[in-house]
Amino acid sequence: xxxxxxxxxxxxxxxxxxxxxxxxxxxxxxxxxxxxxxxxxxxxxxxxxxxxxxxxxxxxxxxxxxxxxxxxxxxxxxxxxxxxxxxxxxxxxxxxxxxxxxxxxxxxxxxxxxxxxxxxxxxxxxxxxxxxxxxxxxxxxxxxxxxxxxxxxxxxxxxxxxxxxxxxxxxxxxxxxxxxxxxxxxxxxxxxxxxxxx
Amino acid sequence: xxxxxxxxxxxxxxxxxxxxxxxxxxxxxxxxxxxxxxxxxxxxxxxxxxxxxxxxxxxxxxxxxxxxxxxxxxxxxxxxxxxxxxxxxxxxxxxxxxxxxxxxxxx
Numbered sequence: 001x002x003x004x005x006x007x008x009x010x011x012x013x014x015x016x017x018x019x020x021x022x023x024x025x026x027x028x029x030x031x032x033x034x035x036x037x038x039x040x041x042x043x044x045x046x047x048x049x050x051x052x053x054x055x056x057x058x059x060x061x062x063x064x065x066x067x068x069x070x071x072x073x074x075x076x077x078x079x080x081x082x083x084x085x086x087x088x089x090x091x092x093x094x095x096x097x098x099x100x101x102x103x104x105x106x107x108x109x110x111x112x113x114x115x116x117x118x119x120x121x122x123x124x125x126x127x128x129x130x131x132x133x134x135x136x137x138x139x140x141x142x143x144x145x146x147x148x149x150x151x152x153x154x155x156x157x158x159x160x161x162x163x164x165x166x167x168x169x170x171x172x173x174x175x176x177x178x179x180x181x182x183x184x185x186x187x188x189x190x191x192x193x194x195x196x197x198x
Numbered sequence: 199x200x201x202x203x204x205x206x207x208x209x210x211x212x213x214x215x216x217x218x219x220x221x222x223x224x225x226x227x228x229x230x231x232x233x234x235x236x237x238x239x240x241x242x243x244x245x246x247x248x249x250x251x252x253x254x255x256x257x258x259x260x261x262x263x264x265x266x267x268x269x270x271x272x273x274x275x276x277x278x279x280x281x282x283x284x285x286x287x288x289x290x291x292x293x294x295x296x297x298x299x300x301x302x303x304x305x
Binding site (some may be wrong): 037048051052053054071072075076078 | 237
């Protein structure tokens, strides 16, 4: 072993010892951050800061102390993320309920109207698709537009629907079997079995 | 406690129950149960919230230069609840726990 190796060995040992005390120092600074992330209650933060520092102090060696502090930090981060996610989902759910409560009466009135046009079934199906596909911010104006469209359609065609005479509608003749029989009898009279036997 | 009873919860209850007249500090529970710190503290928080657990600070002398530890102990109600739960869920391990290291005589 020459002098160089002795010096390098000494330096490495000194650096390692210093590093371990830096780990210990860092661990004690991580713990209050972990406590802040863990809870929003100021009293509990104080309690956990000191208590977790005591837990960290129980661990032997700088690396284990740092590992324990990181464990608390990860727990705090996960808990904070979980709380945020949960709050966000709750808020989103509430907003959705509010929007649906505000907009559904318009749309449902249009969709459930007995005089709805042939597009009502399509709109009913679209409603489910919209919930699934669209973001809330686009769903709201689209809902409003659909609801208004259906209402305007109802109002604008009310006159025609109220004055509608089925007997005057050529389509009634095509689709109504009784109307066709009546028309046949008007033109050719009632068919008789006796005249066929002759 | 109306929440779901998990295995770590049973571990913590078992440790606290086994300590009997001793109070356990956080590290003793972590070490005894072999569970991660955050897991243990989440459970302790829940137990304290349900008033099944009491907690107090360690009293340090002026010569002690270290952070205070916090001691935990089941309330009589908590002990009854823990016994019932453990009898239902872990009847085979009733005498698994001895006196844990880190316990302190109940003041």
